[in-house]
Amino acid sequence: MDPIHQYLLSLLLPFLAYKLYKKLTLRLPPGPFPWPILGNIYNMSPVLFRCFADWAGFYGPIISVWFGSTLNVVVSSSELAREVLKENDQQLANRHRFRSAANFSKDGKDLLWADYGPHYVKMRAVCTVELFSPKRLEALRPIREDEATSMVESIFKNCTNPENKGKSLVVKRYLESVVFNNITRLALGKRFDSMEGVKGNEQGSELKAIAANWFKLGPSLALAEHIPWLRWMFPAFHKEEEEEASFAKDRAMMDELVKQIIEEHAIECEKSGGEAKKHHFVDALLSVKEEYDLCDDTIISLLLDMIAVGMDTTISAIEWAMAELMKNPRVLQKAQAELDGVVGPIRVMTEWDFSNLPYLRCITKEALRLHPPTPLMLPHRSNTHVKVGGYDIPKGSNVHVNVWAIARDPTIWKSPLEFRPERFVEEDVDLKGHDFRLLPFGSGRRACPGAQLGVNLVTSTLGHLIHHFDWALEDGMKLEDIDMGERSGFVAHMRSPLQVVATPSSRPCLRVPKVWNPMGPREISMLGSACLLSLDSGPAGDSVKRDPLGWALLLLLILGVVEPRPAGLVSVADCRPNPSLGEDTS
Numbered sequence: 001m002d003p004i005h006q007y008l009l010s011l012l013l014p015f016l017a018y019k020l021y022k023k024l025t026l027r028l029p030p031g032p033f034p035w036p037i038l039g040n041i042y043n044m045s046p047v048l049f050r051c052f053a054d055w056a057g058f059y060g061p062i063i064s065v066w067f068g069s070t071l072n073v074v075v076s077s078s079e080l081a082r083e084v085l086k087e088n089d090q091q092l093a094n095r096h097r098f099r100s101a102a103n104f105s106k107d108g109k110d111l112l113w114a115d116y117g118p119h120y121v122k123m124r125a126v127c128t129v130e131l132f133s134p135k136r137l138e139a140l141r142p143i144r145e146d147e148a149t150s151m152v153e154s155i156f157k158n159c160t161n162p163e164n165k166g167k168s169l170v171v172k173r174y175l176e177s178v179v180f181n182n183i184t185r186l187a188l189g190k191r192f193d194s195m196e197g198v199k200g201n202e203q204g205s206e207l208k209a210i211a212a213n214w215f216k217l218g219p220s221l222a223l224a225e226h227i228p229w230l231r232w233m234f235p236a237f238h239k240e241e242e243e244e245a246s247f248a249k250d251r252a253m254m255d256e257l258v259k260q261i262i263e264e265h266a267i268e269c270e271k272s273g274g275e276a277k278k279h280h281f282v283d284a285l286l287s288v289k290e291e292y293d294l295c296d297d298t299i300i301s302l303l304l305d306m307i308a309v310g311m312d313t314t315i316s317a318i319e320w321a322m323a324e325l326m327k328n329p330r331v332l333q334k335a336q337a338e339l340d341g342v343v344g345p346i347r348v349m350t351e352w353d354f355s356n357l358p359y360l361r362c363i364t365k366e367a368l369r370l371h372p373p374t375p376l377m378l379p380h381r382s383n384t385h386v387k388v389g390g391y392d393i394p395k396g397s398n399v400h401v402n403v404w405a406i407a408r409d410p411t412i413w414k415s416p417l418e419f420r421p422e423r424f425v426e427e428d429v430d431l432k433g434h435d436f437r438l439l440p441f442g443s444g445r446r447a448c449p450g451a452q453l454g455v456n457l458v459t460s461t462l463g464h465l466i467h468h469f470d471w472a473l474e475d476g477m478k479l480e481d482i483d484m485g486e487r488s489g490f491v492a493h494m495r496s497p498l499q500v501v502a503t504p505s506s507r508p509c510l511r512v513p514k515v516w517n518p519m520g521p522r523e524i525s526m527l528g529s530a531c532l533l534s535l536d537s538g539p540a541g542d543s544v545k546r547d548p549l550g551w552a553l554l555l556l557l558i559l560g561v562v563e564p565r566p567a568g569l570v571s572v573a574d575c576r577p578n579p580s581l582g583e584d585t586s
């Protein structure tokens with residue numbers, strides 16, 4: 001051996017010895033035996049949070065799971081969740097970026113996939129201060145109410161069509177539209193999709209398909225992810241490579257689309273003397289572009305984050321809540337009675353009613369407890385060596401909190417598998433990260449910035465669905481036939497989409513005749529609401545409270561020009577301007 005090789009070897013050997021020593025002296029959490037190269041991939045079942053919960057039952061609340069040679073630590077108790085998300089929050093605040101996520105986010109230029117650091121802190125500040133401030137959420141409320149009304153109309157049309165009598169509808173189809181429209185209108189200021197499930201336009205369908213696909217990518221690619229040098233051996237991995245290439249194509253398309261929208265908004269903003277007139281996220285971001293030194297890529301990535309994370313999580317939460325209501329008719333009837341009492345027969349529910357609808361709010365909480373949309377949250381990654389539960393977590397390990405298992409832990413929840421919203425009447429448990437028993441939105445630095453928006457969307461959509469309709473199973477179906485299993489993936493969607501029969505409820509709603517309806521559906525529903533809100537519950541000083549149209553409508557109602565009639569806002573649909581696409585005028 002020549003002297004150079006000897007020299008290199010003398011450097012390498014102590015390094016390898018040191019590495020081996022460190023590895024042997026680490027006290028890693030227990031877990032199933034990992035095979036060389038594959039780790040535990042061979043014995044994982046596809047619904048990971050259930051598999052990890054089973055393993056936790058055997059090995060304890062903190063376990064090691066190996067994806068190839070990458071250590072993943074999963075914690076399944078509220079004490080350990082606190083250690084991860086509070087005591088070691090900053091050290092565990094990086095993200096593990098799957099290859100395709102790295103591609104899609106341009107290596108963490110966004111918020112969702114960014115590692116903790118100056119860029120992340122800036123993005124987070126933009127989100128908290130500029131996008132999700134209570135003022136902006138309130139300013140965007142009319143969009144949410146407009147979309148809820150639109151969904152009610154659409155279901156009403158479907159279920160009153162004689163051809164559909166007694167037939168069930170796929171609830172998710174309506175949820176996808178209402179949530180997609182909500183989020184794209186909030187984020188991009190555009191309505192891409194019409195509610196009837198008719199394709200809005202090509203842009204809209206593409207955007208929808210891409211967003212839906214994107215959030216699926218993580219775990220499905222994860223296996224190939226951690227043993228990249230074995231990819232060539234497995235045909236499935238080639239398929240995944242193709243998928244990755246298609247994600248890169250998707251991202252390029254999204255870039256183009258969002259760029260166009262940004263340009264339109266920038267032109268409009270210039271026309272109005274540099275002041276963004278509207279409240280959409282895209283306007284908000286453009287108006288603080290210089291202040292926060294945001295480049296186009298960052299703005300695009302941030303907007304896409306909102307669409308990708310906001311959509312699937314919210315849809316899944318509402319679908320599960322509806323499934324639980326179907327399985328628990330007592331709860332459904334109690335919620336309907338509450339809505340009848342508070343909202344009454346002649347107007348539609350608005351978000352201002354929430355404070356008077358405690359039971360409905362408890363239903364949202366209970367649904368998010370039993371079915372957190374992201375049961376393992378999103379993977380955190382350690383940026384330094386930390387200790388959790390007395391075990392070592394080396395730098396670069398992924399850490400998951402199994403919030404699904406924690407929310408079903410019989411040591412902290414009474415009858416945890418029972419859907420019983422009353423538990424939150426008995427004890428008001430916070431769901432936005434302050435109580436480590438209930439963590440559907442995570443906690444700490446990386447907690448969901450859209451939590452309040454998510455809660456509002458879920459509660460409002462649910463309220464509208466149960467206020468306007470009665471729900472039943474198709475003839476011959478039993479409650480046990482509702483499949484309460486989950487699909488694999490980041491977001492735990494129902495394995496089989498919920499299908500139920502909707503009938504307009506016997507509760508009367510406000511009718512606005514064609515003849516004096518110069519406005520769109522939002523204004524109509526707002527008028528209906530304003531009618532009563534102007535009498536009671538609107539926050540002081542709010543524009544609707546002072547709205548003279550509300551009073552005018554009330555007068556017309558008394559004079560009989562506007563009449564209450566059973567079920568729904570179908571008359572709104574009659575006179576609705578073309579619900580199609582284009583610039584959002586809200």
Ligand code: HEM
Pocket residue numbers: 111112113183305306307309310311313314317372373374377378379380440441442443445446447448449450451453454455458
């Ligand atoms: C019921 C609805 C929702 C649920 C259950 C939910 C849940 C979550 C969870 C668990 C996380 C990860 C927390 C962590 O890693 O510690 C997260 C992150 C995030 N969510 Fe939500 N979310 C919802 C709705 C929304 C909405 C409507 C938006 C925006 C329009 C949104 C935007 C985000 C973003 C941008 C992140 C990344 C935050 C970061 O990495 O720092 N979410 N969400």
